[in-house]
Amino acid sequence: MARVAASVAVVTAIDGDGPHGTTVSAFMSLSMSPPMVLVSLDRNSQLLEIVRNTGRFGVNVLSSDQGEFGNVFARKGRDKFAGIGWSADHGVPRLPCTAGWVACATTSLLPAGDHELALGLVLDAESDPTLRPLTYHLRTFGTHVPAA
Template sequence: MTARVLAEQAVASVFPDAMARLAAGLAVVTTRDAEAPRGLLVSSLCSYSVAPPSVLLTIDRGSRSYRPLTEGAEFGVHLLADTQAAVADRFARRGADKFAGLAWEWDDGVPRLRGVPVYLRCALAMVFAHGDHAVVIGEVAAARVGRGDPLVYFGRRYDWRLRGPA
């Protein structure tokens, strides 16, 4: 093996542990496939632009939600509250009807979860592939902001709580 291959293998072996030390908020991204709602949990979400208001997220190209998300016109981003770990669990799993028993509704063709602190309805603006994931950029068409502290993912756990000033 070459030194470069060995270096790449070394990075690949520690990269997941390195990223586990990066605190991130959690969001459920929703879209639709024909008339059925689809959704997944993401930790790779950030503000992308203020003008126009845009978000950036990534999705595994092997995900069942990949095609509906990247070929659809719109999608929803739901920032979760620290009390919504069960919702995070549900959307982190593969298969099953993730929406069964949840309070949700259609918002102009986008599945919108009720009871989340932040909801953004986004128009798909750009998708490009990189490695085993795709980068998705959405322009925010509608936004609702309520109350609630964020659900934070750190150390492969999402039961962390942020604490404000004492």
């Protein structure tokens, strides 16, 4: 699967302890009517438990210059938001200057091996057409460049 290029996003949620987030490359559009997305979350992740309890999650599609966000949110621990500006939007943490943003209400959590698939109804979505998305391919970050 390392040979399959994927977008890089940080999935976020918030609870009484504050914001939480994790880097994912398993994120996709699921439906246009109604607008829905799918993200895959590790069955043992704290974020999954928060999504289960709150019924909401955000998807921050990172821009090509946000590889450091990708690294920070990929590690374990609770201090991932230290020094990172964020705002609450539709009840979930939103990172600044991302290529895309989606706020979701969780409609289903489906078991899938050692992960669960979180299906989300899109409450709000925005994108910045001036920013290229961050991608992950062959275990390195990059971006999409249109073919000549």
